[in-house]
Amino acid sequence: MTAATQGALATQAPEAVLALSPAAQRLEGRVALVTGAGRGAGRAHARLLAARGAAVAIVDIDADVAQATALEIIDAGGKAIAIAADITDRGLAERLVASVAERLGGLDILVHNAGLIYSMTGLEETDDANFDRLLSINIRAPLFLTRAALPHLRKSRAPRVIFINSQWGQVPDGHSYAYMVSKAGQLGLMKTLAKEFVGEGILVNAITPGAILTRMVPDEYIEAEKAAIPLGRLVHPEEIAAAVAFLASDEAAFITGQALPVNGGALVVGI
Structure with a gap:
């Protein structure tokens, strides 16, 4: 590659990123929709x-x-609206996105966070209703919401779709078929969306945390989870949020189709 070619390519990168300016982290003027928020x-x-x-x-x-x-x-001085909705309602997606865009002036960032964990069971004990419910929350609802959001994302100067996935979507533990299969399928959805819309500048990524210190992790599992994680603790919600904010920012303008692990080194030891 010649020096002239290198120079031409360099000028295509966002100046805020080239300068590593704090402004690249800022999200003023953008609208985010976060499910399960x-x-x-x-x-x-x-x-x-x-x-x-x-x-x-x-x-x-x-x-x-x-x-x-x-x-x-x-x-705290920010801008927010609250919307009560069951995202598994297929007919709701377009109305929900349209309401957000009308009330807040568009849509730039779509964060698929809503999720559930049912009992950790093997194949023979897997409940059909629970299996269908998790597929609905983790795959169908994000698909319908993303499709509804497309007209608005196409108008955005920095469109982002971010999935909150799981390390178990990458390395299943052999239990909880409903959860593991739905999260693996969600990663497939993320990559497919990223590939289809990369030419339009819509960046689609996932974050794959380990066990997060929230009410979704039963108390009886916390010590066992801590012992299995190389860094010796569960991840805090704010640490996942930092990854979300990064992927939503101009700093992540050259990242798409990726699953970002935030798991204390769990995948290193094969959890």
């Missing part, structure tokens, strides 16, 4: 995105916790 990790994502300057739609099946998180952001 009323509590736990989703709440942390919404709070940090708002702190970086984004207007945030807090979507949660529980209206009270959605409203509480939105008010918390507003009280």
Whole structure:
């Protein structure tokens, strides 16, 4: 590659990134929709995105916790709205996205955070209803929401779709078929979306955390999880939120189709 070619390529990179300016981390003027944002990790994502300057739609099946998180952001000087919704309702996706875009002025960042964990069971004990429910939450709902968001993402100068996946989507533990299969399928969805829309500048990525210190991890599992993680503790919601904010920012303008592990080294030892 000649020096002239290198120079030409360099000028194509965003100047904010080239300068490594703090401005590259900022999200002013952008609108984010975060599912499952009323509590736990989703709440942390919404709070940090708002702190970086984004207007945030807090979507949660529980209206009270959605409203509480939105008010918390507003009280801190940010901009947020709360929307109570069951994202597994196929007919809701277009109405939900349209409402967010109308009330906040568009949509730039879509964070698929909502999720559940059912009992850890083997194949013969897997409950059909639970299996269908997790496929609906982890695969069908993100597909429908992303499809509904496309017209708005295409208008954005920095469109992002971010999946909160799991390390068990990459390395299954041999139990909880519903959870493991749905998370592996979600990674397939992420990569397929990334490949289809990379030519339009829509960046699609996932974060694959280990066990997060939230109410979704039962107390009886915490010590065993800590013992299995090389860094000796569970990941905090705010640490996952930092990865979300990074992927949403101009600093991540050259990243798409990737699964970012935030798991304390768990994959290194094959968990």
